[in-house]
Amino acid sequence: MTFGIVYIALLMLLLLAGIWTVMTLNLLKSAIGLAITSAILSLLLFLMAAPLAGVFELSVCAGLITVVFISAISLTKPLTGTEARARDHSRVKRFILLPVIIVAVAWGLYVMHPHLDLPLPAADVERDVRQVFWNIRRIDLVGQILVILAGVFGVVILFKDHPDTKGEIPRTPDAGRRTTDKDRPDTKEGTPA
């Protein structure tokens, strides 16, 4: 009984944190809301006897991904006051329908009352996650290594310096300047006097 109450309470908290993450106007608060959602999800995973997944969720999703988001937010230029006010006004108009849609979908699911004909737990199932991870799902590890390598190379290529931004001194004063319409002789501004 206690399990059910805690479980439902955590599910409600998870949904509320998710809706707050989507609806809040501040981007930083949105990233923090995502971290709170991850933390609640990790509590749910602990409750459902998945401690290893819960630890991963808590450390990687609530920790590392939040750091990545906050770094990305701090590396980008913030909006000015006028832009932010215009953005807030437009965003409130676009997202005011979300709670209504959530309530409508919840009501629809409650009325339909989907009967889930779920199978009972198998009699002889694997219990040790290490055995499954290292023996049965071994090919997943290869996939994970490849995905991590792809991500590393992707980030390296994305942040690679271009040759013209390395601080090289141009040989002539005009060598590093980009061509504009003024340099073209056929344009009005570039026509020599």
Add this chain to the structure above:
Amino acid sequence: MMAYTQALFSAGIIFTVLLAVAALYCLLFSRNLIRILIGLELLTKSVTLLIALAGHITGHMALAQTMIITLIVIEVVVIAVAAGIVIGAQRHNQSLDVRMLRNLKG
């Protein structure tokens, strides 16, 4: 007792659907690139919860945990690369608005 357990996990699946609806709404109606990534992340949370529920109901929790761990690894890599792309787009366009991304030709 079994009916009580099934009712609990039916409720779990309903909450998962509602979280996915919120995430899809964020993905569809957001114009900020970082907020779109946050929507994607929320959608992944609902999928994680669904896998955990399926594992718990069927008794294959170890298999569900390995799948969740694989999902988390993929999620981190996708978010890291996408955050790099967002920062590059912001430097190039001076904006995070998806409507400003009009220079993908050529």
